[in-house]
Amino acid sequence: MHEGIKTISTFRLKSKDVSENKQYWRTNLKYLAILLSIWFIVSYGCGILFADYLNTIHLGGFPLGFWFAQQGAIYVFVVLIFVYVYLMNKLDKKHGLDEA
């Protein structure tokens, strides 16, 4: 098993590659922080902690807090994953780390 890892490791022995990987990872963490903040705000924020307040506002026939908790949060979850996929595919290409 360790042999397998060593073979891959030889790809990134050059120091240029190491800093490239570091930058890639830093950008990845930045994306994660932004996307997971949105994830937290729509579900735990709008759907739970501020739901009572938002329920005083109506969206069509829905009280807004209730809508977030039973519909809106789920739609946002789906969108977040697809946005993440788009961002990461672009990032992979930029750093030349995408798979053949």
Next chain:
Amino acid sequence: MTSLQIWTYVIVGVTFLIYIGVAIWARAGSTKEFYVAGGGVHPVVNGMATAADWMSAASFLSMAGLISFMGFDGSQYLMGWTGGYVLLALLLAPYLRKFGKFTVPDFIGDRYYSQTARIVAVICALFVSFTYVVGQMKGVGVAFSRFLDTSFETGVILGAGIVFFYAVLGGMKGITYTQVAQFCVLIFAFTVPAIFISLQMVNNPIPQIGMGGHLADGTALLDKINQVSIDLGFHEYTSGHKPRIDLFCVTAALMLGTAGLPHVIVRFFTVPKVKDARISAGYALLFIAILYTTAPAVAVFARTNLIETVDNADYASLPPWFKSWETTGLLAFNDKNGDGKIQYYNDTNASFVSQVADPRGWQGNELEIDHDIIVLANPEIANLPAWVIALVVAGGLAAALSTAAGLLLVISTSISHDLMRRWLMPHITEKQELRYARTAIAVAVVIAAYAGYNPPDYVAAIVAFAFGLAASSFFPAIILGIFDKRMNMQGAVSGMIVGISFTAIYIVYFKFGGGIGHPERYFMDISPEGIGTIGMLINLVVSLVVSRLTPAPPLHVQELVEEIRVPRGSKISGDNH
């Protein structure tokens, strides 16, 4: 035989033939095919299979009913069982795919360079999966016995036979393609009645929008259900009732548990590339969201319909579906004040009882409603044709069978791969390992069928275990293994042990021990369903503290972490095996 029964036999029979046909077409020839379907599954296909794997008998049959009785508080299931996929896609799936092995214990064992860590992980995986699979077998028995006039036992044996056939033959490959068929059946079966009912009640073909629509007389449906609920002494449907901190923790425990469940994680080992692992989590959630956004609409429609039908109604003049569901025991009418009418209200609401019920001569709630009836009887309450009802039965079976198969595979992999190959008998050939895998799955089906046939009374209670334990053990160990290069064996193992012990003790105390019926003793109002969140935090803190007080992990492990963080150079699982 009634026309409903004929339709049910035909539709269930046809779907079963499809599953068997698919299984024969997609049978597995190697361990790689058996464990991870050869690692070449297209992301859309994998997304559908993951969705079917994920949506169990509970999602299909029970969840909408639970929500219809809980109202806003039912949101914990909706958000909890979908939000975990965001964590999976962003924090776990791509890295575990890059790691490129078969199982979660594989990752834990290699990343924490320890046989102990691997064995702790195997035990957790087995416990979580067995807990879950017993519930599915019970679901199969219930669906059969209610609709096909078979006994509960025959139902369990028939269901186990079908799963046995395609799981033993096809392994992950057979299961994946059968699950695609099962997804189509279950999603069609769930949405068709919802669309019909939405059209009938609010004249909108999209249930997700229809639940916010207006009735023929111009009142908003949600205002109506709020009013009706309050009139009968229940709390307002669209606002919360239980402590916010508990709602918060239960939602979090379900999300973290989802992202830590081995039968979900193993799905992301089956796709060819890291890129595919990310996108297939997206497809999976998209397909799951179809059911999860329809369910709250079904809950509102069905509850409104049901109350309208039974509220103060003459028992003698009720529609025929009421009587037929009474015989199944899912509806139970007891005319306490002998007036021949049904009084359905919240008799635990003291002020409502003294101010409204007593003056009217009501002597207690007279109608017991099992929440499973909401999905099962919904098409009948709305007067839909018999084939739609038959479809719901086939959908419930598809949901139970697909989840059971996925879980059984995890159980057999844990035994043949993690225990036999990686620990007890490292020198067995691939052929032998495959034979062990098939034997293990066969034995697991038999045990699961037996347990489902004799379900312990506390099946529902131990479901809290599955999520709580997954959240407090696997989730932090995997996340830290990827995002914290400094995390070592000492930190991860002590974190898992402390987190899982805390969670297990809390659940056992309140579900089986001295704490039963004493919610006032809950720690900060947090129920056993939500305690996994606290267990996860404890695990996190213990891991971080212990790891910083002990030596850094060996160099080759630090290199492994560097490697899994970038997608380039990913291999198909098993090539270096």
